[in-house]
Amino acid sequence: MVNNAPVGNCLKDMAHIVKFDGTNHFDWKYEFLGILEQHGLRHLIEPTAGGDVVARPNVARNADNAITNQAAIDLWNQKDIIIQNSILISIDSRKKQNLYGLPTAREMWVKISTLFAAQADEIEQQLITRIFNYQHNPGKDIRYHINCIMNDANKLREMGSPLQDKYIINRMLQTLPESYRHVRSAGTNVPRDEKTIDNLAQRLIAEEGVVASYAVQTPAPPINSVAFQATVPESRVDNAHYATNRGGQRGRGRGGFRGRGGRGNYGGPRGCGVNQHAPKQEGANLETPQKVWNCIYCEIDSHHTVDCRKLISARTLAKEHFTKKDSGYPASACYLARSVFDWFATQGRPPI
Secondary structure: OOOOOOHHHHHHHHOOOOOEOOOOHHHHHHHHHHHHHHOOOHHHOOOOOOOOOOOOOOOOEOOOOOEOOHHHHHHHHHHHHHHHHHHHHOEOHHHHOOOOOOOOHHHHHHHHHHHHHHOHHHHHHHHHHHHHOOOOOOOOOHHHHHHHHHHHHHHHHHOOOOOOHHHHHHHHHHOOOHHHHHHHHHHHHOOHHHOOHHHHHHHHHHHHHHHHHOOOOOOOOOOOOOOOOOOOOHHHOOOHHHOOOOOOEOOOOOOOOOOOOOOOOEOOHHHOOOOOOOOOEEEOOEEEOOOOOOEOOOOEOOOOHHHOHHHHHHHHHHHHHHOOOOOOOOHHHOOOOOOOOOOOOOOOOOOO
């Protein structure tokens, strides 16, 4: 029966199959023959079931020497050209050089098979080695694990060197991750007749769902978690007692000694508290900076407060000024005349 295959559809389908590069003969052959079978062209290069390859029809002439089967010859030529073009567009450009000049698609097909047969022994050895060196990929599912081994096993079967099922089953079990250990232990109790690749594949796929259901989902810790933080960030330190304009030590009431920092009992250097970024010391009703100067009047460490010449001079001048007869208040009320170590609590005290 003659099959008029559409030319355009066949060539479009061939553009989507894997290209033959010399190492993937079985993959290319399987897809290529499938498309030819779909369009009724396979019998031109491969024997059909219970038949032979359909060759070019011989020329038949009548008594007048006219060709009587020209239509059948043209139809065969058309189909053969379709297969030739399909072969050329589905193989690598480096392999095409071996096919140029061959008149029929059948001869091209035999040439490709001959070139591949020369490398069959080497490819067979590579496939066997790859099966027994295969390791499970943690990032893939169990179906990927099964297919990787079965693809190479199917190629060996097509080459005429099939691998026994028991070796394939053992390799699948040996390369399973630890979460499938129950399947490996249960496999020793399976009867020999039931140890098939299909049964093992179904068991592994079912076990994958069980393993996933028992997987523990550990919540990720928050990115900016400050739990159990040993130190407080500098930006969060309470600097209320180290204000820039108020000095380091602020006493209650109006008493005390006014330093350079401005208002307050003891002003810091240049309007700042003493070591204002240092951590605070805790005490009874007292919060002071960590740094204590040897001379709290000059705010330096080269001498002590009791030996400070500036402080002595200031007290002397204050005493001379407030001990005059026209003084309107006693010298003891002068802030400069008092000791810097005195602490005054004016809250609730009657005026002098």
